[in-house]
Amino acid sequence: MAFDPQEKPLAALLAPDILDLLEESPASVAAETEDLHPADLADVAELIPREQVAAFLAALSPARAADVLEYLNEDLRSDILEEIPASQAAALVSQMTPDDRADALETIDADVADEIVSELPAEERAETERLRQFEPDTAGGLMTTEFVSLSENMPVDEAFTAVRALARLGRKEATYAIYATGTDGRLQGVLSLRELLAAAPGATIAEVARTEVVTVAPSADRQEVARITADYDLIAVPVVSESGHLMGVVTVDDVIDVIQEEQTEDIQKMGGMEALDEPYMSISFWGMIRKRGVWLCLLFIGELFTASAMQGFEDELKRAIVLSLFVPLIVSSGGNSGAQATSLIIRALALGELQLKDWWRVAMRELPTGLTLGLMLGVLGIVRVVMWQKLGIWDYGEHYWLLGITVGISVTGVVAFGSMIGSMLPFALRRFGLDPASASAPFVATLVDVTGLVIYFLAALLILRGTLL
Amino acid sequence: MAFDPQEKPLAALLAPDILDLLEESPASVAAETEDLHPADLADVAELIPREQVAAFLAALSPARAADVLEYLNEDLRSDILEEIPASQAAALVSQMTPDDRADALETIDADVADEIVSELPAEERAETERLRQFEPDTAGGLMTTEFVSLSENMPVDEAFTAVRALARLGRKEATYAIYATGTDGRLQGVLSLRELLAAAPGATIAEVARTEVVTVAPSADRQEVARITADYDLIAVPVVSESGHLMGVVTVDDVIDVIQEEQTEDIQKMGGMEALDEPYMSISFWGMIRKRGVWLCLLFIGELFTASAMQGFEDELKRAIVLSLFVPLIVSSGGNSGAQATSLIIRALALGELQLKDWWRVAMRELPTGLTLGLMLGVLGIVRVVMWQKLGIWDYGEHYWLLGITVGISVTGVVAFGSMIGSMLPFALRRFGLDPASASAPFVATLVDVTGLVIYFLAALLILRGTLL
Numbered sequence: 053m054a055f056d057p058q059e060k061p062l063a064a065l066l067a068p069d070i071l072d073l074l075e076e077s078p079a080s081v082a083a084e085t086e087d088l089h090p091a092d093l094a095d096v097a098e099l100i101p102r103e104q105v106a107a108f109l110a111a112l113s114p115a116r117a118a119d120v121l122e123y124l125n126e127d128l129r130s131d132i133l134e135e136i137p138a139s140q141a142a143a144l145v146s147q148m149t150p151d152d153r154a155d156a157l158e159t160i161d162a163d164v165a166d167e168i169v170s171e172l173p174a175e176e177r178a179e180t181e182r183l184r185q186f187e188p189d190t191a192g193g194l195m196t197t198e199f200v201s202l203s204e205n206m207p208v209d210e211a212f213t214a215v216r217a218l219a220r221l222g223r224k225e226a227t228y229a230i231y232a233t234g235t236d237g238r239l240q241g242v243l244s245l246r247e248l249l250a251a252a253p254g255a256t257i258a259e260v261a262r263t264e265v266v267t268v269a270p271s272a273d274r275q276e277v278a279r280i281t282a283d284y285d286l287i288a289v290p291v292v293s294e295s296g297h298l299m300g301v302v303t304v305d306d307v308i309d310v311i312q313e314e315q316t317e318d319i320q321k322m323g324g325m326e327a328l329d330e331p332y333m334s335i336s337f338w339g340m341i342r343k344r345g346v347w348l349c350l351l352f353i354g355e356l357f358t359a360s361a362m363q364g365f366e367d368e369l370k371r372a373i374v375l376s377l378f379v380p381l382i383v384s385s386g387g388n389s390g391a392q393a394t395s396l397i398i399r400a401l402a403l404g405e406l407q408l409k410d411w412w413r414v415a416m417r418e419l420p421t422g423l424t425l426g427l428m429l430g431v432l433g434i435v436r437v438v439m440w441q442k443l444g445i446w447d448y449g450e451h452y453w454l455l456g457i458t459v460g461i462s463v464t465g466v467v468a469f470g471s472m473i474g475s476m477l478p479f480a481l482r483r484f485g486l487d488p489a490s491a492s493a494p495f496v497a498t499l500v501d502v503t504g505l506v507i508y509f510l511a512a513l514l515i516l517r518g519t520l521l
Numbered sequence: 522m523a524f525d526p527q528e529k530p531l532a533a534l535l536a537p538d539i540l541d542l543l544e545e546s547p548a549s550v551a552a553e554t555e556d557l558h559p560a561d562l563a564d565v566a567e568l569i570p571r572e573q574v575a576a577f578l579a580a581l582s583p584a585r586a587a588d589v590l591e592y593l594n595e596d597l598r599s600d601i602l603e604e605i606p607a608s609q610a611a612a613l614v615s616q617m618t619p620d621d622r623a624d625a626l627e628t629i630d631a632d633v634a635d636e637i638v639s640e641l642p643a644e645e646r647a648e649t650e651r652l653r654q655f656e657p658d659t660a661g662g663l664m665t666t667e668f669v670s671l672s673e674n675m676p677v678d679e680a681f682t683a684v685r686a687l688a689r690l691g692r693k694e695a696t697y698a699i700y701a702t703g704t705d706g707r708l709q710g711v712l713s714l715r716e717l718l719a720a721a722p723g724a725t726i727a728e729v730a731r732t733e734v735v736t737v738a739p740s741a742d743r744q745e746v747a748r749i750t751a752d753y754d755l756i757a758v759p760v761v762s763e764s765g766h767l768m769g770v771v772t773v774d775d776v777i778d779v780i781q782e783e784q785t786e787d788i789q790k791m792g793g794m795e796a797l798d799e800p801y802m803s804i805s806f807w808g809m810i811r812k813r814g815v816w817l818c819l820l821f822i823g824e825l826f827t828a829s830a831m832q833g834f835e836d837e838l839k840r841a842i843v844l845s846l847f848v849p850l851i852v853s854s855g856g857n858s859g860a861q862a863t864s865l866i867i868r869a870l871a872l873g874e875l876q877l878k879d880w881w882r883v884a885m886r887e888l889p890t891g892l893t894l895g896l897m898l899g900v901l902g903i904v905r906v907v908m909w910q911k912l913g914i915w916d917y918g919e920h921y922w923l924l925g926i927t928v929g930i931s932v933t934g935v936v937a938f939g940s941m942i943g944s945m946l947p948f949a950l951r952r953f954g955l956d957p958a959s960a961s962a963p964f965v966a967t968l969v970d971v972t973g974l975v976i977y978f979l980a981a982l983l984i985l986r987g988t989l990l
Contacts, residue, residue: 087732087733088733089733089735089753091752091753091754123752123754215718216718216719219715219716219718219719220718220719222719224715245714245715245718246688246693246714247688249684249685249688249689249714250685250688250689250691263556264556264557264558266558281777282774282777282778282781283560283592284558284560285560285592285774286774287756287773287774304756304773304777305751305754305755305756307777308750308751308773308776308777308780309751311777311780311781312751312780312872315784315788316868316872318788319784319787319788319791319864319867319868320864320865320868322788322791322792322864323791323860323861323862323863323864323865323962324857324860324861324864324962325861325864325865328865331869331872331874332865332866332868332869332874332875332883333869333874333875333879333882333886337889337890340886340890341890341893341894344858344861344890344894345893345894345897347861348854348857348858348861348894348897348898348936349897349898349901351853351857352850352854352857352898352901352902352932353901355849355850355853355854355857356850356901356905358849358850358853359846359847359849359850359905361849362845362846362847362848362849363846363915366842366846369842369845370842373835373838373839373842373845376831376838376842376845376848377828377831377832377835378828378831379831379845379848379849380824380827380828380830380831380848380849380852380970380974381821381824381825381827381828383849383852383853384820384824384827384852384856384963384966384967384970385817385821385824387853387856387963387966388793388817388820388821388824388963388966388967389813389817391792391793391961391962391963392792392793392794392813392816392817392963393792394792395788395789395791395792395793395794396789396792396794396797396801397801398788399785399788399789399801400800400801400802403781403785403800405800405801405802406801406802410802413802414801417802417809420806421806421809421810421813424810424814425810425813425814425817428814428817428818429817429818429821432818432821432822432825433821436825436828446832463821467817492860492962493792493793493860493961493962493963494853494856494857494860494861494962497853497856497857497966498853498857501849501853505849
């Protein structure tokens with residue numbers, strides 16, 4: 053989405069002062085910055101000279117530094133964790149929430165990560181090793197293992213005391229929800245802290261908890277987790293094992309990151325390239341070339357067939373050179389209508405508005421749409437040819453009317469064909485287990501161009517035979 | 522993002538039973554469905570015959586029906602509210618949260634909306650009228666006016682009693698945060714219910730509240746609200762007046778909807794069309810034609826200049842018809858590299874990775890990238906020509922080497938030019954206050970095509986003079 057082109061001025065303002073403090077009295081940095089949001093401190097860390105960052109984090113309390121690390125961009129965070137001593141890194145990450153800790157270790161050199169993990173306190177180490185086994189793009193890879201689960205038979209006032217005790221320990225879990233488990237340890241219900249407060253003192257958790265719990269499996273794709281969070285307006289999604297036991301919780305802030313990453317990937321794929329997987333400015337030159345070059349070469353090879361198509365009609369071109377004048381116009385019209393159709397369908401599939409089975413309904417919708425749009429452009433094409441002739445801007449010869457009609461009919465056909473291919477390709481890709489977003493505008497254009505040329509020259513043969521041809 | 526092509530089977534399973542119930546004993550519908558999530562009931566409402574929906578909602582308690590309305594798709598919700606008696610509609614929407622109520626009224630016929638509002642209880646009416654004054658795509662238009670704000674001087678245990686009382690009234694506000702206001706009524710701090718629980722009994726709110734409150738103005742663009750929510754991992758953003766008074770709160774579930782809507786708009790614009798603003802399947806045929814036709818015609822008119830460009834080189838074409846064979850190839854290569862660059866930059870701008878002022882750094886990055894990619898394709902082009910000649914697939918004449926070099930050099934130039942235009946156009950659009958996402962692949966291609974042809978024929982004139990030309 054197109055945000056206002058605005059910096060985060062706060063961080064820019066703070067950076068110089070904090071640098072001075074680091075020079076003069078590092079000890080006072082923690083106190084001076086305690087009222088600031090860790091996200092802003094992370095921005096500061098990204099603004100100050102690279103070699104100062106470690107010192108800056110060291111000047112903060114481990115807990116605070118860990119908060120800052122959670123907001124730091126991935127590259128910088130990884131560099132820092134790789135460069136500082138493993139014991140120090142362990143002290144930092146042990147203060148992170150389990151899921152962020154696992155993510156942070158995910159992005160750094162595996163050996164360094166193992167070393168850091170080995171330095172963790174036994175409990176954190178076990179937890180971290182368990183979380184690291186999940187694929188990062190699954191519910192298991194996103195979840196935190198810190199959550200509040202209480203026996204459904206517990207009286208609410210007892211539950212309340214338990215939660216308050218947790219809160220007093222400074223544990224963050226209680227912010228989200230309280231999960232009620234049966235005697236067999238299976239997840240039975242959920243209630244918010246607010247609902248716990250509202251409960252009548254006598255009741256048990258089972259009596260006040262909502263039994264309609266929306267859950268995901270640890271193996272669920274992160275896109276599925278995002279869809280469920282959005283559909284049900286959740287702020288946390290419980291991750292439940294096959295046996296029905298609560299394994300962890302995916303919180304909404306992580307879901308928002310997922311949504312944005314997924315959409316970045318889609319948009320980049322729709323641009324006819326591989327997803328970058330890192331910010332535009334931080335990817336290496338050759339990394340960029342690789343991500344763009346592979347697709348660009350494939351598309352180019354596809355486009356080479358247009359040369360073959362043109363060769364196939366070289367005689368017609370020789371006889372009526374005027375035909376060549378409209379080749380770029382014809383070819384591009386098909387690409388454009390294809391680009392529209394494909395981005396519409398890719399997005400509708402992504403949002404779940406369309407399912408695979410809807411392909412036929414879509415085809416039946418795109419056919420009339422494409423034909424209508426094609427007719428509009430076709431008329432424009434005829435008008436162009438005839439007008440240029442009448443105005444004496446260019447002489448297309450005595451058969452200019454026939455030429456105009458050839459152009460008009462070809463444009464109509466090509467545009468209709470383009471929107472058909474553009475709308476069906478995403479379905480085809482998904483059908484074969486590929487990402488519909490790969491149906492990029494360039495990809496569709498490449499598919500349409502050769503056919504567009506054939507349509508054009510066949511129309512010409514049909515209409516101009518005996519006159520120009 | 523590309524979700525699994527899966528339905529929500531639950532709703533599909535429930536629909537028939539619920540239809541039967543509506544037939545036989547409408548009275549029992551409420552009880553039979555009480556354990557279901559309103560989002561699922563909304564799916565049911567979207568599955569059952571249109572004329573049954575009102576009866577279905579009527580069979581539920583007003584509070585429950587209101588929950589279902591909040592999850593119903595916009596079109597259906599509007600139809601229902603417009604068709605049922607205003608008094609009944611008022612009874613329903615009065616049970617919605619103020620922000621959802623305002624949104625629901627936003628989407629229906631203005632007169633009907635006014636009629637419904639006039640039927641609301643005085644308090645809800647006043648609140649609703651106030652909220653309806655904000656632009657729907659601003660923080661004011663997104664915020665709910667239900668929130669908990671307490672004097673910062675209040676002792677925590679007193680505050681706790683107050684919140685518990687609210688919770689017992691079944692009010693949802695307390696789920697998010699508690700806002701601390703000074704004696705002048707200005708927002709001074711924020712604390713979560715968890716933090717309130719953790720507070721030592723003696724303390725006052727001021728002592729435990731976090732003073733680093735991230736806020737937005739009621740006029741803030743919804744994209745700005747989304748960016749702040751994502752950057753600071755918030756579950757609610759307080760909306761504060763210029764005078765520093767808390768006006769309302771934007772909750773994270775609404776922010777997720779904003780992010781998805783904005784990204785749908787961007788993707789559709791990037792496909793070279795207007796944003797649909799409604800699901801693919803629910804937009805009318807002519808609505809679709811309008812959204813796509815306008816841009817398609819503009820692009821077509823732009824592409825007409827390719828015909829003029831070709832005319833400008835008709836003599837060269839006459840002398841060396843072979844040149845025309847590679848026209849589609851040259852033109853498309855520029856479009857493809859442009860499409861890649863533009864989607865990269867649009868997304869980086871949207872995520873705030875790039876600012877307007879970065880245009881020069883980007884240009885200096887795209888130039889070498891484009892040239893490198895261009896060289897890769899250029900070599901492919903030369904190989905194609907020479908290989909076809911050597912293999913005897915096609916005879917390009919004795920000067921086939923020169924022809925190959927012409928194609929190669931042109932492709933290199935066109936690709937470099939394409940990625941330059943593609944990367945700069947989004948900056949240009951934002952610079953002039955337009956949405957960078959309008960820099961669609963087709964738009965860029967149109968800009969690049971004419972220049973591509975000129976580059977091609979100039980290269981030909983340079984290299985083939987005295988031989989083919």
